[in-house]
Amino acid sequence: MTALDDQPWDLVIVGGGNAALCAAIEAAEAGLKPLILEAAPKPYRGGNSRHTRNFRCMHRGPLSVLTGAYEEDEYFDDLIRVTKGETDEGLARMTIRTSEECLPWMEAHGIAFQPSLSGTLSLSRTNAFFLGGGKALVNAYYNTAHDLGVTTAYEAEVTQIHVTGPRFEGVTAKIAGQETRIEGRGLILASGGFQADLDWLARAWGPAARNFLIRGTPYNRGVPLKQMLDHGADSVGDPTQCHAVAIDGRAAKFDGGIVTRLDCVPFSIVVNRNGDRFYDEGEDVWPKRYAIWGRLVAAQPEQVAYSIIDAKSRDLFMPSVYPPVEADTLDGLAQKLGLPGTKLRETVEAFNAACRDGDFHPTELDGLSTEGLTPPKTNWARPITEPPFYGYSLRPGVTFTYLGLKVDETARVAGPAGRFDNIWAAGEIMAGSILGQGYLAGFGMTIGTVFGRIAGQEAAAHV
């Protein structure tokens, strides 16, 4: 590898995920010599992008693996519904429109797509799935970037960003344990959110956040974001909020990824440590509810909850990566889960007594609701009676944080005295501009691809 510190680089890119790679490829194709500084070691390169499976893409007719059409207005409506209006309409519409040309661009740069995965057929029109998932995508982009002459340093965590007035000068990075100053003529920040810094999360969210699990990479600790905020960069997004879903409570602290997903909740009752139910488990189909359950579980004692089903429901949802806790009696299950046995039995009995007869349809809202129970269960309410009984623990799993850098449609970062001369941001680190609240499946990769490419092109035009 060339000595990293013996030249001013055309372009320094902080981060090694989707947004960074799209930026590096565009910049290199325009003739720059970019340097990627990736905090993670090579096997873990690619941040949260390595955990993804698809991106959401506008298209006016069938496009590659995408069926039918998904036009700008429908896409925008879907976005408004989840963000409840917390979006910059101009940036959002530009992102949506540009997504259409991203798909062929991705294919031309090594990404292979496949039809929707089994169990996600509802997304076959709106989301294009990466063959092999996000790590295959990341690998393909690294190969393309390296073929174009991009240099990559792994285990290179940027600790400081040096800015004079509106100009970026260089970064300090810890490379193989050594602090190294690296000069550059332009900077692209693509280092994701700060969710892996549990102290920061606890300051923002409250001490309970220490019990949260982080679904993705441990390397997104927000150091570059914090540096830029200290330099007076404009921020966007609620600094106290994170996107959290309910995942398997037994998952590792970091990098559990997609397999820690649990789909049992709609067919179960969910109790907290005290054995009490606390929310309507059957409010809607699971893809529309798993995000609010992160928050619900976060509000329970010790940030944990337990989803209880019986033998009838065992095969109704995608298999879990950890087998459920199993027992022939409710008391036995309570004991294994560490729940108060009498209380759990009472809760289940009260629930069973509130169930009524009716047709059960696992794949649609069947209106099979409890009567006279608070909180009610408004769909899929069937008595829990048939042994063996199964229990899954649930914990909040953080996907990303909302606080980010404010950018314009050229991905340029703004500071105290207007735009910085030579600093751009792409991906999760600026996503708050468009996704102020909620989440739309596949939109994170869309933002990263669109803004990564723009940042790379803009850097090439301005450094």
Add this chain to the structure above:
Amino acid sequence: MFDRIEDEAPTLTATDEARRQVEICNACRYCEGYCAVFPSAFSQRAFSDGDITQLASLCHNCRGCYYACQYTEPHEFALNLPRALAEVRVESWDRFAWPGGFARLFQRSGGALALMLVLGIAALFWALTALAPASGEGFYAYLSHAAMVAIFAPPFLLPLAAIAIGLRRYWAEVGGQRIRWPHLKAAFADAATMRNLSGGAAEGCNFEKGDRYSQARRHAHQAVFWGFLLCFAATSSGTVLHYVFDMPAPYGLFSLPKLLGLPGGLLLTVGAIGLIALKFKADTHLGAPEVWGGEVAFVALLGLTGLTGLLLYFATGTALVAPLLALHLGTVLAFFLTTPYSKMVHGFYRMAALIRDAQRKQG
């Protein structure tokens, strides 16, 4: 070489490890598009030993799912599905082989295969001197047709019987059903194109260039596969000419045995050299490392059958025919005798797995 057989007790740990990994895949499903293994796995929730055997035999060791996996080491899930399934294949071929024990030897030990080769060649040299006919044309001047048939019929037919026993065991373990024509059609189409080495849409496999895709292994295998079938067809056509049309060898260049055999021998030789070269470039830890040597020896043996056949053809009319004939026929003998126990059985079990998968898909 032989003492290694003793210290490996038969266990099902390879199956258990593969099951652990496949269950993680079943919660993830990202690799669904790479090959037939995943759609087959994802049609189930629980995996019996037979299910794992079937998945392992479907896996073409393209390694796409290794490089795509976010759960490979150092992640705690330690996914390495290509290796886990390769280990299951090795173990299952040991288990199905009849008589037991030979597969343990010939799969793992390149030395044992080499020894067979030496024995085969020696046997042929002996036959050439001991059974030299009084008269005859072409090869038959050195070894009569009757002697050749006497030498080769048993080593050809007995291994076929042994393989049939292994296949029956396989079929019972994976719960195979009655085979119908559409199953065979689908399976042959998959094998003929090596569809499962195509990497889904990503143009080839990840065998020798890390996470980059390459068609090299697929093309080299095509060469070996078709080369072998052509050679086989050449020999068969010779047999038919001999018995049905009363046209004994030698045959001219424009005869069926030569038209099939020459390109066949070339493809077989070139393909085998290619496969060996690729094996030296590839990461051994994404396959079953303990059989690497046995595999290389098997590919070399296969390539030698082609090469010695070609040499024999080019030596026609020279003094080299006798030694080359011994070399070629000895190689063929060693190849046939070890077929049920060497890597060669993969063709049969893989074919069975493709048929079984066609049954699953077609219902």
